[in-house]
Structures are given as C-alpha cells and as structure tokens.
Amino acid sequence: MLNRFIGLSAAIVGRSSRISGFPFSPLLKAGNQSQNRTMSAGKAFKVLVTHPEVPQEGIDLLKENCEIIQVQSVPINRAELLEKIRGVDGVLWGGHEPLNAEALDAAGPQLKSISTMSAGIDYVDVPEVKRRKIPLGHTPTVLNTAVADLAVGLLIAASRRFHEGRKTIDNDKWENYHLNWLLGQDIRDSTVGFYGFGGIGQAIAKRLSGFDIDKVLYTTRRRVHKEIEEEFNAKKVDFDTLLAESDFVVIASPLTKDTQGVFNATAFNKMKQTAVLVNIARGKIVNQDDLYEALKSNRIFSAGLDVTDPEPLSPKDKLLTLDNVVVLPHIGSATKRTRADMSTIAAHNVLRGLAGEPMLSPAY
Numbered sequence: 001m002l003n004r005f006i007g008l009s010a011a012i013v014g015r016s017s018r019i020s021g022f023p024f025s026p027l028l029k030a031g032n033q034s035q036n037r038t039m040s041a042g043k044a045f046k047v048l049v050t051h052p053e054v055p056q057e058g059i060d061l062l063k064e065n066c067e068i069i070q071v072q073s074v075p076i077n078r079a080e081l082l083e084k085i086r087g088v089d090g091v092l093w094g095g096h097e098p099l100n101a102e103a104l105d106a107a108g109p110q111l112k113s114i115s116t117m118s119a120g121i122d123y124v125d126v127p128e129v130k131r132r133k134i135p136l137g138h139t140p141t142v143l144n145t146a147v148a149d150l151a152v153g154l155l156i157a158a159s160r161r162f163h164e165g166r167k168t169i170d171n172d173k174w175e176n177y178h179l180n181w182l183l184g185q186d187i188r189d190s191t192v193g194f195y196g197f198g199g200i201g202q203a204i205a206k207r208l209s210g211f212d213i214d215k216v217l218y219t220t221r222r223r224v225h226k227e228i229e230e231e232f233n234a235k236k237v238d239f240d241t242l243l244a245e246s247d248f249v250v251i252a253s254p255l256t257k258d259t260q261g262v263f264n265a266t267a268f269n270k271m272k273q274t275a276v277l278v279n280i281a282r283g284k285i286v287n288q289d290d291l292y293e294a295l296k297s298n299r300i301f302s303a304g305l306d307v308t309d310p311e312p313l314s315p316k317d318k319l320l321t322l323d324n325v326v327v328l329p330h331i332g333s334a335t336k337r338t339r340a341d342m343s344t345i346a347a348h349n350v351l352r353g354l355a356g357e358p359m360l361s362p363a364y
C-alpha cells in the first residue's frame with residue numbers, strides 16, 4: 001500500500017511539481033527567508049549538478065533556492081567534478097560515476113544533502129555517506145513503468161527470437177518454407193519467476209497479466225504484502241524452486257554483495273532448457289561467462305539483457321556472437337518523461353535534505 005502511495009505521489013510530481021496537495025520540498029515554500037545564509041547569487045544554498053544533461057525540470061526546482069554549479073563534460077571528467085564539488089551544500093548526482101570518499105572529501109564537511117538520479121545505487125559507497133550522516137536520496141518508483149515496459153519487450157524479443165530472425169534477413173537466410181523455422185517459446189500459460197519483486201518486478205507482472213500467464217513465483221528476502229501476492233497470484237519460493245519451475249526468469253533485484261554473481265553455471269543448470277532469462281537490474285548479478293556457456297550450449301533457451309558486465313560492453317564481446325541473446329545498452333529508464341520525473345524527484349530530495357526534512361525517496 002505504501003508503495004502504491006509513493007508511486008502515486010511520485011507520478012504526480014513528475015507530471016507537475018506545482019499541483020497543490022503535493023508534499024513540496026520545504027525550501028520551495030513561499031519566501032523561505034528562514035534560512036540564515038546568503039550566497040553570492042543571493043541564494044540560500046550551493047548545489048552541484050554532476051551532469052550537464054540533467055533535465056531542466058529538476059534544475060528549475062533547485063534554482064528557486066539554490067545557486068547551481070554544473071559539471072559540463074560528458075563523459076564526466078572526474079577532475080572537473082572534484083573541482084566543482086568543493087564547498088557545495090547539496091549534490092544532484094546525475095550519472096553513475098563512483099560516489100565515494102574521494103568525492104565526499106573533495107566536497108567538504110558542509111555537504112548536507114545528496115540525491116542520485118537512479119533507482120540502483122550500487123555505484124555509491126553508502127556506508128561512507130552514512131558514516132558522514134549525509135542524507136542520501138534516489139529515484140525509484142518513477143522509473144518502474146519505463147523499465148517494466150522494456151523488460152516485457154526483452155522477454156518477447158528473446159522468447160520469439162527477434163535478434164536471430166533479423167540476422168537471417170541480413171544474411172539472406174529467410175527460410176519460412178520450413179514449418180519449424182524460428183519457433184519460439186509461448187508466454188501464455190507460462191510460469192514467470194521474479195528474482196526480486198519490488199516495484200519494478202510488480203510493474204512487469206502487471207503488464208504480463210495481459211498475456212494469460214499461469215502463475216508468478218518470486219524470490220525475495222522478505223515476503224511481499226499478502227494483497228500484492230493475491231493481485232498477481234504470486235507465490236514466494238526459494239531460489240532453486242524459482243529456477244526449476246520458471247519458464248521465464250526475470251532479474252529485478254538490486255546488486256548487493258549477496259546478489260552478485262548468483263546467476264552462475266550452477267543456477268543455469270537448474271533452469272529449464274526452454275527457459276528465457278531477462279535481466280533489467282544489474283549486469284553483475286549474472287556471471288556473464290557462465291551465461292555465455294549456458295546460451296551457447298543451449299542449456300537455456302535465450303536471454304534478454306538491458307544490463308551487462310561491464311558497461312559499456314565491448315562490440316567484440318563473445319556474448320554478441322550468439323544468436324539467442326538480445327542485448328540493449330542499459331536504456332531501461334531512457335524515456336523523456338521518465339528522465340524528467342527522475343530529475344524532479346532528485347531535486348526534491350536534495351531540497352528536502354537541505355531543509356533538514358525527510359527526503360521524498362530516501363536511499364537509507
């Protein structure tokens with residue numbers, strides 16, 4: 001229920017940060033003269049935006065009360081970032097570069113609020129941020145639908161052999177006079193297993209409910225609310241059961257030391273030979289060498305990946321030589337509206353942190 005509420009508020013902020021009733025960042029309330037600070041631009045706080053392409057929606061919110069400093073280089077030049085972060089009060093961390101002691105030291109002890117513009121925060125040294133008692137926000141929820149749409153796209157593309165089909169055209173091997181040519185896996189009546197069943201996993205399950213699937217299994221540390229289980233006809237199972245019984249295995253969990261590399265040869269050997277793996281979470285949750293072997297030997301049917309290890313993936317990577325894998329360059333949240341919403345939520349997080357208020361979506 002709480003998830004739903006946050007989802008709703010987040011969606012509202014995304015559409016319009018000015019709708020009355022929305023829990024505005026305190027700093028955006030009229031005047032805000034209570035802050036007993038003055039800066040060169042007459043603004044209460046100095047905020048670094050670490051990426052030049054952060055959508056304007058978030059920048060405009062910050063500008064109302066803050067002097068903005070912005071990194072200009074893309075890809076981000078670390079030296080520029082470390083130079084510009086010095087002395088700032090808040091940071092909107094727009095990219096996926098390491099947010100670690102080096103950056104925090106460069107900023108200095110006055111830093112009091114940080115938000116990433118991402119759901120996953122595996123590139124943040126969270127213990128280090130926590131140790132310094134700096135509130136940290138991130139932007140889950142607003143990207144659930146965009147990532148879920150893409151996951152369903154990958155699931156269909158991998159199960160119906162889009163990549164291999166396209167290659168037959170390129171190679172003048174269009175052979176549909178064979179009745180068993182390019183046969184794929186059905187989604188209807190299938191069991192879909194989620195490794196991680198938070199907001200993104202549930203948004204994928206919601207979309208798949210229109211595909212006449214039979215059941216949903218999920219593996220998580222904690223059981224999800226009963227009403228969510230009922231809504232998706234979902235059952236919590238252990239990892240081995242998930243692997244053995246799922247026709248589609250969807251990875252939708254954060255990357256942590258516990259999830260890193262869990263999809264390895266042992267796991268693939270427990271999956272159905274007809275199974276399709278989809279990963280929209282993080283590349284490192286999968287042992288990519290083992291995945292390559294499992295796909296090449298047809299130990300599993302196919303895979304659809306939005307994330308790889310490393311990123312960017314080399315065009316020479318052996319994974320790309322396979323017919324039965326669809327690989328995308330980590331574009332799960334890459335829609336105009338989603339990125340705008342992410343910048344809005346991140347800006348609210350930063351402003352709330354500066355005001356000493358709870359962030360809209362705290363990371364810890």
Ligand SMILES: O=C(O)C(=O)CO
Pocket residue numbers: 117118119120121143147281330331332333
């Ligand atoms: O925001 C994130 O963490 C993503 O990886 C979106 O795809």
